[in-house]
Amino acid sequence: MAKVLHVEDVSVLRDGSPILDSATWTVGSDERWVILGPNGAGKTTLLQLAATQLYPTLGTVDILGDRLGRTDVFELRPRIGFASSALSKRLPQGETVLNVVMTAAYSVTGRWTEEYENIDEKRAHRVLNEWKLDHLADRAFGTLSDGEQKRVQIARAVMTDPELLLLDEPASSLDLGAREELVALLGGFARSSEAPAIVMVTHHVEEIPVGFTHALLIREGRIVAQGPLADTVTSDNLSTTFGLPINVTETGGRYNARAV
Numbered sequence: 001m002a003k004v005l006h007v008e009d010v011s012v013l014r015d016g017s018p019i020l021d022s023a024t025w026t027v028g029s030d031e032r033w034v035i036l037g038p039n040g041a042g043k044t045t046l047l048q049l050a051a052t053q054l055y056p057t058l059g060t061v062d063i064l065g066d067r068l069g070r071t072d073v074f075e076l077r078p079r080i081g082f083a084s085s086a087l088s089k090r091l092p093q094g095e096t097v098l099n100v101v102m103t104a105a106y107s108v109t110g111r112w113t114e115e116y117e118n119i120d121e122k123r124a125h126r127v128l129n130e131w132k133l134d135h136l137a138d139r140a141f142g143t144l145s146d147g148e149q150k151r152v153q154i155a156r157a158v159m160t161d162p163e164l165l166l167l168d169e170p171a172s173s174l175d176l177g178a179r180e181e182l183v184a185l186l187g188g189f190a191r192s193s194e195a196p197a198i199v200m201v202t203h204h205v206e207e208i209p210v211g212f213t214h215a216l217l218i219r220e221g222r223i224v225a226q227g228p229l230a231d232t233v234t235s236d237n238l239s240t241t242f243g244l245p246i247n248v249t250e251t252g253g254r255y256n257a258r259a260v
């Protein structure tokens, strides 16, 4: 199994204090990780390191065989898919869904003068179909529901066939039906043999798709637990991570948590 991401003894300091503290973590090419932790724990900070958007204060980060700080991130970024609501806000609201997805091929957010090849358009249509968006291809992005916009963000992130896919809270703000639809799509994608390594940040164990393999739990910048999902998403570990007694149950690969 190839190493896609290796974080070694990494700290990120802000105003003299660590917002990430001595983190060591490895993601393999066939692994699908979920990162769980309370607000302000450092989840997005970890994801931003993996996305080459942030550099460590201490320690080393190796992504797809290249060391952050010693490599041209503009060459690395097309190999990494990243979906987050912060990125989504930068997408032109009037652009069609097809263009929002297709422009990922040129790492731009809106269609301008670039010439797209037939192969780009074919791939964009295939991706739209995979994420159940083909009927929305000609709609303006800004007119979509939250759930549809979240799926477009992911479709855009996988358009370039990345080797590492990073998802920052893909199911936040979705209603139950939209969440379940997205979790099922993510699960199907995660289980396919062509899927890249995936790292997904979430606040809720209910959002872990079947097919995800590993979990990392973080609190106040420190990793509390990490490893295979079933060994890591336990009542003890979640209680420590969230600072209150929590009971976790698992049924058919889906998780539930409640305070005791």
Ligand SMILES: Nc1ncnc2c1ncn2[C@@H]1O[C@H](COP(=O)(O)OP(=O)(O)OP(=O)(O)O)[C@@H](O)[C@H]1O
Pocket (backbone or CB within 6 Å): 014, 015, 019, 037, 038, 039, 040, 041, 042, 043, 044, 045, 046
């Ligand atoms: N530039 C900065 N200067 C100071 N503190 C920062 C800076 N960026 C982030 N932080 C702090 O670092 C901590 C970790 O932030 P991060 O966004 O990684 O947390 P998170 O786990 O993703 O939180 P949430 O679940 O609320 O999105 C937070 O306390 C945040 O306020």
